[in-house]
Amino acid sequence: MKRLTRTLAAVAGVAAAALALAGCAGSAGSSDSSSGGKTLTIAVWDYAETPEFKALFDAFHAANPDITIKPVDVPNAADYESKVTTMLAGGDSTDIITVKNLTDYSGYVAKNQLLSLDDVEKKLPADKLAGLDSYKYKGDYYALPYRTDFSVLFYNKTMFKDAGLADPENLTWDEFAADAAKLTKGSGSSKVYGAYIHTWNSLVQGIAAAQNGKDLTNPSYGYLKDQYDLMLKMQKAGDIIDFGDATSQSLAYQTVFETGQAAMVPMGTWLIAPLLADENAGKTNVDWGIAPLPQIESGQPIVTDGGPTGFGINKASKNVDLAKKFIEFAASEKGAEAVASIGIVPSYSSDTITQKYFSLKGMPQDALSKKAFAPDKVVPDLPVNPNSAAVNTVLNEEHQLIMTGSKSVDAGIKEMEQRVKSEALNQ
């Protein structure tokens, strides 16, 4: 009997240990208050490589010394949304969720994971906050922005000078193509391209939708034809880097621009901060400027695609008032100063902030760059819609087929319309 009891005890011990091990996975973000002060937890991605978070948190802590912010770091930005979804599904009580983009935002809102922030929104200067409207979903706000990015045209000033071209001011897409042809030279591995269109579908579809005043979740895509025709013409002429080459090499747009492989790169303003960092670290000496994104016709207001990054409050948060205080701070001028100081474009815009931004070391000082910084209209790629992730999957697949020449533009557009209807919207 004695031995039996011992065996049973051993079994129980093993079971308890296994359960304890399994239990460890449960709690990730707790909001315990330590050392008297109050603690606020915020889910972020790649904390060490995304300096805007620390800048913002430090500024908030300086203004509210009794509140400490504890980042809940999700390494690998690409998996951020699925990891946060898993955390929230597990009952995690991290107070604030950083909302990376509008597609993720649609997901959180559709799942009813965020608190309404209407009361905070009423305290904010709506006219000064770019991207605020994008968060309006059925009349309510579930996240508020602290930064807003939009597409601009990054260009290599040296290459423009060498080709004897004027700076790319007020370009139409046709003029963009003509400039690209003049900037292209050389061959083989030393070839320099007029432009690089990164492989993302948003760089063709999102921009075309924004400039045509259309909505990509509405499956009627005739307006994409002109933009695709232009891109394919440039690709055929060898004036932009071939799509297939770019995907097979997993080409990084930052490297392409910094090493002068392409003279013009349409890209989001998020490229500014890493460019400044590399410039100041001596990793690149490219003489760059930004210009407004080319438009369909000249003389029209500058329309570009873009969207906010913001913060929302987890429904399971136990520090709602503190969390609201932080979100209000992040959207305010003080929060804007903090993120602008490291080259991130804040949502809050004012002359003071723009001045501060352009006084950063390494920022181009010309009038064109300043003009590019204030587009007339910023439209989201994909509006807030519970199906936008599924719509984007289809649009991206057809984008690849068109750009690799596997399908004609017309067939691709037709397929997009059919598939978005049957696979993404009617489920």
Next chain:
Amino acid sequence: MTSLAEPGTRAAEPAGAPPDRHRNGQRMRRGALRRRSTLVGWSFILPNFLGFALFTLVPVVAAFLLSFMNWDAYNPPTWAGVHNFVRMLNDQSFWVALENTALYALGHVPITLALSLLLALLLNKKLKGIAFFRVAIFFPYISSLVAVAIVWNLLFNPSSGPINQFLHLIGITNPPGWTASTTWALPAVIITSVWKDMGYYMVLFLAGLQAIPQEYYEAASVDGANGWQKFWNVTVPSLRPTTFFVLVMLSISSFKVFDLIFVMTGGGPGRATLVLSQLIYQDGILNGQFGYASAISLALFLIVLVITVFQFRLQQRREN
């Protein structure tokens, strides 16, 4: 320690031992002993079983139930009946992914099997430096999959990649677009995966080859068999258990393929290399439709099950 010795004690007992007066007491003791050794046995597999139950069995059962529900991983699931399965049968992407998965398996399984057997035969010789060649062939298997995918992607680069430059050199003016072409993306992925996997299966074949008694070959030589006849009548039948194992493992891994394709082409261009596992990932993790994704994974499970059972049946019939 006593418990470990017990099975031996029991086995040593003569089968038809004559009854004696201690028999009842012995039976009681034996019952207790058996219970105890069962418990000890359970305690040995318990840690592993708990892990298996928590992280495999429960999720598998949950996925089965979820395939009949709608669930976004956050709000309570709602009953959907067979809706997910009806949707699957009408989903063009499902059929595209199924076709790609089958084509991948049809390419990957026979080529890997043939090449790994060939390599094993070549490297089953007593030559100087044979260990080096064995390591060289096995090497791809232990290198990081992501690194392999990225390097092969560069090799397959349609205009400046070494593969196409070589093809140009030997006079092929219009070489395939590989990962940038809907026709050639799947072959490109198969080539990469064969290269990566064949070393592992070669080791299995090598082990099988070395277990074949030398006497068989000697006997065949005495009978006047040539090399081909020896291979066909001695090596192949003796290797059958290994071949069967390799075939089953290869088929299962081909149908489950995800990582290599995900890194190399992401399922593209378009849906040219979209496989079932990626479709499950896309619909579940990315689009948050866990019920639908579970339905597809159930379909994948059934396909793999049917194929494996079929292979076992075939093997049994051959043995009989």
